[in-house]
Amino acid sequence: MGLTIGVIGLGRIGAFHADTVAALPWVDELVVTDAVPAAVDATLDRLESARPAADTDELLASGVDAVVIASATPTHAELIEKAVAAGIPTLCEKPIALSVADSAEVVRRVGDSGVPVRIGYNRRFDPAMAAARAAVVSGDLGFITTVRSTTLDPAPPPTGYIAASGGIFRDCAVHDFDTVRWLLGDEVVEVYATGGNQGDPIFADVGDVDTASVLLTFASGTIGVVSVTRYNGRGYDCRLEAHGSTDSVVAGWDDGTPVRNLQADSTFPTGAPHRFFMDRFAAAYRAELGAFCDEVRATPSPNELCTAQDALEVALIAEAATQSVALRRPVHIDEVRTAHAAGEHLSTTTRHTSIRRP
Ligand SMILES: NC(=O)c1ccc[n+]([C@@H]2O[C@H](COP(=O)([O-])OP(=O)(O)OC[C@H]3O[C@@H](n4cnc5c(N)ncnc54)[C@H](O)[C@@H]3O)[C@@H](O)[C@H]2O)c1
Numbered sequence: 001m002g003l004t005i006g007v008i009g010l011g012r013i014g015a016f017h018a019d020t021v022a023a024l025p026w027v028d029e030l031v032v033t034d035a036v037p038a039a040v041d042a043t044l045d046r047l048e049s050a051r052p053a054a055d056t057d058e059l060l061a062s063g064v065d066a067v068v069i070a071s072a073t074p075t076h077a078e079l080i081e082k083a084v085a086a087g088i089p090t091l092c093e094k095p096i097a098l099s100v101a102d103s104a105e106v107v108r109r110v111g112d113s114g115v116p117v118r119i120g121y122n123r124r125f126d127p128a129m130a131a132a133r134a135a136v137v138s139g140d141l142g143f144i145t146t147v148r149s150t151t152l153d154p155a156p157p158p159t160g161y162i163a164a165s166g167g168i169f170r171d172c173a174v175h176d177f178d179t180v181r182w183l184l185g186d187e188v189v190e191v192y193a194t195g196g197n198q199g200d201p202i203f204a205d206v207g208d209v210d211t212a213s214v215l216l217t218f219a220s221g222t223i224g225v226v227s228v229t230r231y232n233g234r235g236y237d238c239r240l241e242a243h244g245s246t247d248s249v250v251a252g253w254d255d256g257t258p259v260r261n262l263q264a265d266s267t268f269p270t271g272a273p274h275r276f277f278m279d280r281f282a283a284a285y286r287a288e289l290g291a292f293c294d295e296v297r298a299t300p301s302p303n304e305l306c307t308a309q310d311a312l313e314v315a316l317i318a319e320a321a322t323q324s325v326a327l328r329r330p331v332h333i334d335e336v337r338t339a340h341a342a343g344e345h346l347s348t349t350t351r352h353t354s355i356r357r358p
Contacts, residue, residue: 001294002028006064006088008056008079009071012157015091016278017070020289022047026297033059035071060086066296068289069093070120070133072164072173074118077102080308084115091292093120093317095174096311098166100340107308116295117312121178123309124304125287128251133183141244147183148225148241149176150252152232154275156210159202167208168195168228169321176226177317178288178306179240180216187313188224190217191320199231214321234258235273236280256280316340 005027007018014034022030030050034040040052053059060067060082069092077097083090095334096103110117123129131169135141151172155160165171172182181188195209203210210231210233216224235258255271274280294301306314320331323346331346339346 003065003296004029005293006031006033006053006062006065006067007043008033008059008067008116009075009093010013010036010043011072012035014068014070015039015043015223016285017046017068017289018050020286021068021293022049023286024290026293029142031059031062033111034146048146052242056082060088064088064351065088066292067316068292070335072161073098073166076162077106080106080117081109084110084117085115087115088114089285089292089296090098091118091120091289091305094178094306094311095119095166095170095315096308096351097315099168100312100315100319100336101343104340110308117308118292118305119308120288121175121182121306121311121314122183122281122284122288123175123179123240124306125284126251127283127293129179129183130304132242132249132251135247135249136183136242136244137185140247141249143244144184144220144222144242144244146223146241146283147180148188148227148239149170149180150226150237150239150290151176151228152237152258153228153230154232154235154258156203156230162202162208165208167206167322168210168212168230169193169214169325170315172230173212173214173226173228173321174314176214176228176319177216177239177321178310178314180226181191181244181313181317182304182306182310183240184220184222186217186218186220186222188216188317188320188333189219189247190330190332191215191317191324193304193321204227204229209325212321214324216317217340232258234260236276237274238277238280254314277348283316 033053066089105160160296193210193214197204199210211229214226255269258273259267325329
Protein backbone atom coordinates (compact mmCIF):
# COMPACT_ATOMS: atom_id res chain seq x y z
CA MET A 1 0.00 0.00 0.00
CA GLY A 2 1.22 3.47 -0.88
CA LEU A 3 1.29 6.53 1.34
CA THR A 4 -1.34 9.18 1.94
CA ILE A 5 0.37 12.56 2.26
CA GLY A 6 -1.21 15.79 3.53
CA VAL A 7 -0.20 19.11 1.99
CA ILE A 8 -1.04 22.27 3.93
CA GLY A 9 -0.73 25.50 1.94
CA LEU A 10 -1.08 25.48 -1.84
CA GLY A 11 0.53 28.77 -2.86
CA ARG A 12 3.69 29.17 -4.98
CA ILE A 13 5.68 26.36 -3.40
CA GLY A 14 2.81 24.30 -1.92
CA ALA A 15 1.12 23.77 -5.31
CA PHE A 16 4.48 22.72 -6.72
CA HIS A 17 5.07 20.33 -3.78
CA ALA A 18 1.58 18.84 -4.20
CA ASP A 19 2.34 18.09 -7.86
CA THR A 20 5.73 16.63 -6.94
CA VAL A 21 4.40 14.43 -4.13
CA ALA A 22 1.50 13.20 -6.31
CA ALA A 23 4.04 12.06 -8.91
CA LEU A 24 6.09 9.96 -6.46
CA PRO A 25 5.52 6.25 -7.22
CA TRP A 26 4.89 5.24 -3.60
CA VAL A 27 2.26 7.94 -2.93
CA ASP A 28 -1.35 6.80 -3.51
CA GLU A 29 -3.29 9.77 -2.27
CA LEU A 30 -3.03 13.42 -1.22
CA VAL A 31 -5.17 15.32 1.28
CA VAL A 32 -4.85 19.06 0.68
CA THR A 33 -5.97 22.25 2.36
CA ASP A 34 -5.42 25.99 2.07
CA ALA A 35 -6.94 29.04 3.73
CA VAL A 36 -7.99 30.15 0.22
CA PRO A 37 -10.60 27.78 -1.29
CA ALA A 38 -9.59 28.69 -4.87
CA ALA A 39 -6.10 27.30 -4.22
CA VAL A 40 -7.65 23.98 -3.16
CA ASP A 41 -9.95 23.93 -6.21
CA ALA A 42 -7.00 24.55 -8.55
CA THR A 43 -5.10 21.64 -7.00
CA LEU A 44 -8.08 19.29 -7.20
CA ASP A 45 -8.49 20.25 -10.88
CA ARG A 46 -4.85 19.29 -11.57
CA LEU A 47 -4.48 16.20 -9.40
CA GLU A 48 -6.82 13.22 -9.59
CA SER A 49 -5.27 11.65 -6.47
CA ALA A 50 -6.02 14.69 -4.27
CA ARG A 51 -9.00 15.11 -1.95
CA PRO A 52 -9.75 18.23 0.10
CA ALA A 53 -9.82 18.84 3.85
CA ALA A 54 -11.83 21.78 5.18
CA ASP A 55 -8.96 22.97 7.36
CA THR A 56 -5.69 21.88 8.94
CA ASP A 57 -7.39 20.14 11.90
CA GLU A 58 -9.51 18.04 9.54
CA LEU A 59 -6.42 17.22 7.45
CA LEU A 60 -4.39 16.13 10.47
CA ALA A 61 -7.29 13.93 11.67
CA SER A 62 -7.82 12.36 8.23
CA GLY A 63 -5.37 9.46 8.63
CA VAL A 64 -2.47 10.89 6.61
CA ASP A 65 0.85 9.05 6.93
CA ALA A 66 2.83 12.29 6.81
CA VAL A 67 2.34 15.99 6.17
CA VAL A 68 4.08 18.65 4.11
CA ILE A 69 3.59 22.17 5.51
CA ALA A 70 3.97 24.84 2.83
CA SER A 71 1.74 27.57 4.22
CA ALA A 72 2.96 31.09 5.07
CA THR A 73 5.89 31.30 7.49
CA PRO A 74 3.95 32.70 10.50
CA THR A 75 1.83 29.51 10.52
CA HIS A 76 4.74 27.03 10.63
CA ALA A 77 5.42 26.77 14.38
CA GLU A 78 1.80 26.12 15.34
CA LEU A 79 1.23 23.65 12.50
CA ILE A 80 4.42 21.70 13.27
CA GLU A 81 3.35 21.44 16.90
CA LYS A 82 -0.15 20.24 15.93
CA ALA A 83 1.27 17.64 13.53
CA VAL A 84 3.75 16.41 16.14
CA ALA A 85 1.00 16.22 18.77
CA ALA A 86 -0.91 13.99 16.34
CA GLY A 87 2.23 11.85 15.85
CA ILE A 88 2.48 12.69 12.14
CA PRO A 89 5.94 12.87 10.49
CA THR A 90 6.36 16.39 9.14
CA LEU A 91 8.32 18.15 6.44
CA CYS A 92 7.85 21.89 6.93
CA GLU A 93 9.05 24.56 4.56
CA LYS A 94 11.75 26.86 5.87
CA PRO A 95 12.00 28.65 8.26
CA ILE A 96 10.62 27.00 11.44
CA ALA A 97 9.38 30.35 12.74
CA LEU A 98 10.04 34.08 12.55
CA SER A 99 11.85 34.28 15.91
CA VAL A 100 14.64 32.31 17.54
CA ALA A 101 12.45 31.92 20.63
CA ASP A 102 9.60 30.30 18.68
CA SER A 103 12.05 28.12 16.72
CA ALA A 104 13.72 26.96 19.95
CA GLU A 105 10.37 26.12 21.51
CA VAL A 106 9.38 24.00 18.51
CA VAL A 107 12.76 22.22 18.60
CA ARG A 108 12.32 21.48 22.31
CA ARG A 109 8.87 19.95 21.80
CA VAL A 110 9.90 18.05 18.69
CA GLY A 111 12.93 16.63 20.49
CA ASP A 112 10.74 15.27 23.26
CA SER A 113 8.22 13.70 20.87
CA GLY A 114 10.26 11.28 18.78
CA VAL A 115 8.19 12.31 15.72
CA PRO A 116 10.41 13.10 12.70
CA VAL A 117 10.31 16.80 11.79
CA ARG A 118 12.36 17.97 8.80
CA ILE A 119 12.75 21.49 7.45
CA GLY A 120 12.74 22.25 3.72
CA TYR A 121 16.29 23.30 2.99
CA ASN A 122 16.19 21.78 -0.47
CA ARG A 123 19.65 22.81 -1.68
CA ARG A 124 21.10 19.85 0.21
CA PHE A 125 19.50 17.77 -2.57
CA ASP A 126 20.96 19.71 -5.51
CA PRO A 127 23.35 17.20 -7.14
CA ALA A 128 26.16 19.73 -7.72
CA MET A 129 25.89 21.16 -4.20
CA ALA A 130 25.96 17.63 -2.77
CA ALA A 131 29.07 16.94 -4.89
CA ALA A 132 30.67 20.14 -3.55
CA ARG A 133 30.01 18.93 -0.03
CA ALA A 134 31.50 15.52 -0.82
CA ALA A 135 34.61 17.27 -2.17
CA VAL A 136 34.96 19.29 1.03
CA VAL A 137 34.37 16.26 3.26
CA SER A 138 36.90 14.15 1.30
CA GLY A 139 39.66 16.65 2.09
CA ASP A 140 40.48 17.03 -1.62
CA LEU A 141 40.25 20.82 -1.37
CA GLY A 142 42.71 21.06 1.54
CA PHE A 143 41.61 23.49 4.21
CA ILE A 144 38.76 25.71 3.09
CA THR A 145 39.66 29.38 3.03
CA THR A 146 36.40 30.76 1.64
CA VAL A 147 32.87 29.66 0.80
CA ARG A 148 30.57 31.85 -1.27
CA SER A 149 26.83 31.36 -1.50
CA THR A 150 24.69 33.49 -3.77
CA THR A 151 20.92 33.82 -4.03
CA LEU A 152 19.82 36.49 -6.47
CA ASP A 153 16.05 36.47 -7.05
CA PRO A 154 14.90 37.94 -10.36
CA ALA A 155 12.05 39.93 -8.79
CA PRO A 156 10.52 40.51 -5.35
CA PRO A 157 7.79 38.22 -4.02
CA PRO A 158 4.25 39.65 -3.67
CA THR A 159 3.83 42.54 -1.21
CA GLY A 160 1.81 40.49 1.29
CA TYR A 161 4.54 37.85 1.30
CA ILE A 162 7.29 40.43 1.98
CA ALA A 163 5.45 41.83 4.99
CA ALA A 164 5.03 38.38 6.57
CA SER A 165 8.42 36.94 5.57
CA GLY A 166 10.50 38.05 8.56
CA GLY A 167 12.97 39.87 6.30
CA ILE A 168 15.56 38.87 3.73
CA PHE A 169 17.83 37.01 6.18
CA ARG A 170 15.11 34.86 7.79
CA ASP A 171 13.32 34.28 4.50
CA CYS A 172 15.97 34.09 1.77
CA ALA A 173 19.55 34.04 3.10
CA VAL A 174 18.59 31.16 5.43
CA HIS A 175 19.05 28.89 2.41
CA ASP A 176 22.62 30.13 2.04
CA PHE A 177 23.27 29.86 5.79
CA ASP A 178 22.04 26.27 5.86
CA THR A 179 24.02 25.35 2.76
CA VAL A 180 27.39 26.73 3.87
CA ARG A 181 27.06 25.27 7.37
CA TRP A 182 26.10 21.86 5.91
CA LEU A 183 28.85 22.09 3.26
CA LEU A 184 31.56 22.73 5.84
CA GLY A 185 30.20 20.71 8.76
CA ASP A 186 31.27 23.70 10.82
CA GLU A 187 29.57 26.29 13.03
CA VAL A 188 29.36 30.03 12.42
CA VAL A 189 30.74 32.04 15.34
CA GLU A 190 30.39 35.62 14.07
CA VAL A 191 28.19 37.44 11.55
CA TYR A 192 28.68 40.83 9.93
CA ALA A 193 25.92 41.96 7.57
CA THR A 194 24.97 45.02 5.60
CA GLY A 195 21.96 45.76 3.44
CA GLY A 196 20.40 48.40 1.23
CA ASN A 197 17.22 49.40 -0.56
CA GLN A 198 16.95 50.75 -4.09
CA GLY A 199 13.76 49.02 -5.18
CA ASP A 200 10.15 49.02 -3.94
CA PRO A 201 9.70 51.20 -0.79
CA ILE A 202 7.75 48.30 0.78
CA PHE A 203 11.03 46.77 1.93
CA ALA A 204 12.03 49.83 3.95
CA ASP A 205 8.42 50.27 5.14
CA VAL A 206 8.46 46.84 6.79
CA GLY A 207 12.03 47.27 8.11
CA ASP A 208 13.57 44.98 5.50
CA VAL A 209 16.28 45.40 2.84
CA ASP A 210 16.09 44.29 -0.78
CA THR A 211 19.80 43.50 -1.08
CA ALA A 212 22.32 42.27 1.47
CA SER A 213 25.76 40.78 1.96
CA VAL A 214 26.88 38.78 4.96
CA LEU A 215 30.35 37.83 6.18
CA LEU A 216 30.38 34.66 8.26
CA THR A 217 33.33 33.56 10.37
CA PHE A 218 33.35 29.83 11.08
CA ALA A 219 34.95 28.16 14.09
CA SER A 220 37.64 26.68 11.80
CA GLY A 221 38.58 30.13 10.48
CA THR A 222 36.85 29.65 7.10
CA ILE A 223 35.20 32.84 5.84
CA GLY A 224 31.71 32.64 4.34
CA VAL A 225 30.43 35.27 1.92
CA VAL A 226 26.68 35.33 1.31
CA SER A 227 25.07 37.63 -1.30
CA VAL A 228 21.32 38.00 -1.70
CA THR A 229 19.01 40.35 -3.57
CA ARG A 230 15.38 40.57 -4.63
CA TYR A 231 16.30 42.33 -7.91
CA ASN A 232 18.43 40.33 -10.36
CA GLY A 233 16.79 41.18 -13.67
CA ARG A 234 18.65 38.58 -15.72
CA GLY A 235 17.27 35.63 -13.77
CA TYR A 236 17.53 33.39 -10.72
CA ASP A 237 21.20 33.10 -9.83
CA CYS A 238 22.04 30.60 -7.15
CA ARG A 239 25.64 29.42 -6.77
CA LEU A 240 27.90 27.85 -4.20
CA GLU A 241 31.71 28.03 -4.30
CA ALA A 242 34.26 26.43 -2.02
CA HIS A 243 37.87 27.58 -2.27
CA GLY A 244 40.49 25.46 -0.58
CA SER A 245 44.24 25.45 -0.05
CA THR A 246 44.66 22.79 -2.78
CA ASP A 247 41.55 23.03 -5.03
CA SER A 248 38.30 24.93 -5.67
CA VAL A 249 34.81 23.78 -6.71
CA VAL A 250 31.64 25.52 -7.79
CA ALA A 251 28.01 24.39 -7.97
CA GLY A 252 25.45 26.32 -9.97
CA TRP A 253 27.47 27.14 -13.07
CA ASP A 254 25.51 25.72 -15.94
CA ASP A 255 24.26 27.08 -19.24
CA GLY A 256 21.32 28.66 -17.41
CA THR A 257 23.52 30.75 -15.11
CA PRO A 258 22.06 34.24 -15.53
CA VAL A 259 25.14 36.30 -16.35
CA ARG A 260 26.21 37.99 -19.58
CA ASN A 261 29.80 36.92 -19.96
CA LEU A 262 31.80 39.69 -21.65
CA GLN A 263 34.96 37.61 -22.08
CA ALA A 264 35.75 37.79 -25.82
CA ASP A 265 37.06 34.22 -26.14
CA SER A 266 34.33 32.49 -24.08
CA THR A 267 30.77 31.59 -25.11
CA PHE A 268 29.67 30.30 -21.67
CA PRO A 269 26.83 30.34 -20.67
CA THR A 270 24.89 29.47 -23.81
CA GLY A 271 21.36 28.64 -22.54
CA ALA A 272 18.29 30.56 -21.41
CA PRO A 273 18.80 32.02 -17.91
CA HIS A 274 17.10 30.25 -14.99
CA ARG A 275 13.90 32.11 -14.23
CA PHE A 276 13.10 31.03 -10.67
CA PHE A 277 13.61 28.52 -7.91
CA MET A 278 11.06 26.13 -9.42
CA ASP A 279 13.04 25.50 -12.62
CA ARG A 280 16.47 25.79 -10.96
CA PHE A 281 15.71 23.34 -8.13
CA ALA A 282 12.96 21.08 -9.53
CA ALA A 283 15.18 17.98 -9.22
CA ALA A 284 16.27 18.96 -5.70
CA TYR A 285 12.67 19.38 -4.48
CA ARG A 286 11.80 16.01 -6.01
CA ALA A 287 14.75 14.35 -4.26
CA GLU A 288 13.96 16.08 -0.97
CA LEU A 289 10.32 14.98 -0.97
CA GLY A 290 11.40 11.49 -2.06
CA ALA A 291 13.87 11.29 0.84
CA PHE A 292 11.13 12.39 3.24
CA CYS A 293 8.77 9.68 1.95
CA ASP A 294 11.62 7.15 2.27
CA GLU A 295 11.98 8.16 5.89
CA VAL A 296 8.22 7.77 6.46
CA ARG A 297 8.35 4.32 4.80
CA ALA A 298 11.42 3.46 6.93
CA THR A 299 13.32 2.82 3.70
CA PRO A 300 17.05 3.50 3.98
CA SER A 301 18.22 6.33 1.72
CA PRO A 302 21.13 8.77 1.75
CA ASN A 303 19.19 11.18 3.94
CA GLU A 304 20.39 14.77 3.97
CA LEU A 305 17.08 16.20 5.24
CA CYS A 306 17.57 19.20 7.49
CA THR A 307 16.66 18.47 11.11
CA ALA A 308 14.79 20.92 13.32
CA GLN A 309 17.98 21.35 15.40
CA ASP A 310 19.97 22.27 12.27
CA ALA A 311 17.25 24.73 11.31
CA LEU A 312 17.49 26.34 14.76
CA GLU A 313 21.23 26.93 14.21
CA VAL A 314 20.33 28.55 10.89
CA ALA A 315 17.75 30.73 12.67
CA LEU A 316 20.47 31.96 15.04
CA ILE A 317 22.63 33.00 12.07
CA ALA A 318 19.67 34.78 10.44
CA GLU A 319 18.93 36.57 13.71
CA ALA A 320 22.58 37.63 14.04
CA ALA A 321 22.54 38.99 10.46
CA THR A 322 19.30 40.90 11.09
CA GLN A 323 20.77 42.38 14.29
CA SER A 324 24.09 43.16 12.61
CA VAL A 325 22.39 45.38 10.02
CA ALA A 326 20.30 47.10 12.69
CA LEU A 327 23.25 47.64 15.10
CA ARG A 328 25.85 48.27 12.36
CA ARG A 329 28.38 45.96 13.94
CA PRO A 330 29.50 42.32 13.89
CA VAL A 331 27.33 40.05 16.04
CA HIS A 332 28.66 36.96 17.77
CA ILE A 333 26.36 33.90 17.63
CA ASP A 334 26.86 33.42 21.37
CA GLU A 335 25.47 36.92 21.95
CA VAL A 336 22.26 35.91 20.18
CA ARG A 337 22.11 32.64 22.11
CA THR A 338 22.65 34.42 25.43
CA ALA A 339 20.20 37.23 24.66
CA HIS A 340 17.60 34.69 23.61
CA ALA A 341 18.10 32.65 26.80
CA ALA A 342 17.74 35.80 28.92
CA GLY A 343 14.88 37.23 26.83
CA GLU A 344 16.93 40.40 26.17
CA HIS A 345 17.85 42.59 23.19
CA LEU A 346 21.42 42.96 21.95
CA SER A 347 23.45 45.98 22.96
CA THR A 348 24.42 48.69 20.47
CA THR A 349 27.97 48.81 21.81
CA THR A 350 30.68 47.00 19.93
CA ARG A 351 31.54 43.68 21.45
CA HIS A 352 35.04 42.46 20.72
CA THR A 353 35.30 38.73 20.45
CA SER A 354 38.22 36.47 19.87
CA ILE A 355 37.79 33.91 17.13
CA ARG A 356 38.84 30.43 18.17
CA ARG A 357 41.59 28.74 16.23
CA PRO A 358 41.02 25.07 15.39
N1 LIG B 1 12.33 25.91 -0.02
C1 LIG B 1 12.11 26.85 -0.92
O1 LIG B 1 12.84 26.97 -1.89
C2 LIG B 1 10.94 27.78 -0.75
C3 LIG B 1 10.53 28.55 -1.84
C4 LIG B 1 9.42 29.38 -1.66
C5 LIG B 1 8.78 29.46 -0.45
N2 LIG B 1 9.23 28.72 0.59
C6 LIG B 1 8.56 28.78 1.89
O2 LIG B 1 7.25 28.21 1.73
C7 LIG B 1 6.29 28.95 2.46
C8 LIG B 1 5.17 29.40 1.50
O3 LIG B 1 5.76 30.24 0.54
P1 LIG B 1 4.98 30.58 -0.82
O4 LIG B 1 5.93 31.34 -1.65
O5 LIG B 1 4.34 29.37 -1.38
O6 LIG B 1 3.86 31.57 -0.24
P2 LIG B 1 2.41 31.86 -0.82
O7 LIG B 1 1.97 33.10 -0.16
O8 LIG B 1 2.41 31.78 -2.31
O9 LIG B 1 1.54 30.62 -0.32
C9 LIG B 1 1.20 30.41 1.01
C10 LIG B 1 -0.15 29.69 1.02
O10 LIG B 1 -0.45 29.31 2.36
C11 LIG B 1 -1.83 29.51 2.57
N3 LIG B 1 -2.08 29.62 4.00
C12 LIG B 1 -1.72 30.63 4.84
N4 LIG B 1 -2.11 30.33 6.08
C13 LIG B 1 -2.69 29.10 6.06
C14 LIG B 1 -3.24 28.25 7.03
N5 LIG B 1 -3.30 28.60 8.31
N6 LIG B 1 -3.75 27.06 6.62
C15 LIG B 1 -3.70 26.69 5.34
N7 LIG B 1 -3.18 27.47 4.36
C16 LIG B 1 -2.68 28.65 4.72
C17 LIG B 1 -2.15 30.78 1.79
O11 LIG B 1 -3.54 30.90 1.51
C18 LIG B 1 -1.30 30.55 0.53
O12 LIG B 1 -2.02 29.87 -0.48
C19 LIG B 1 7.02 30.10 3.14
O13 LIG B 1 7.25 29.73 4.48
C20 LIG B 1 8.35 30.19 2.39
O14 LIG B 1 9.41 30.59 3.24
C21 LIG B 1 10.28 27.86 0.45
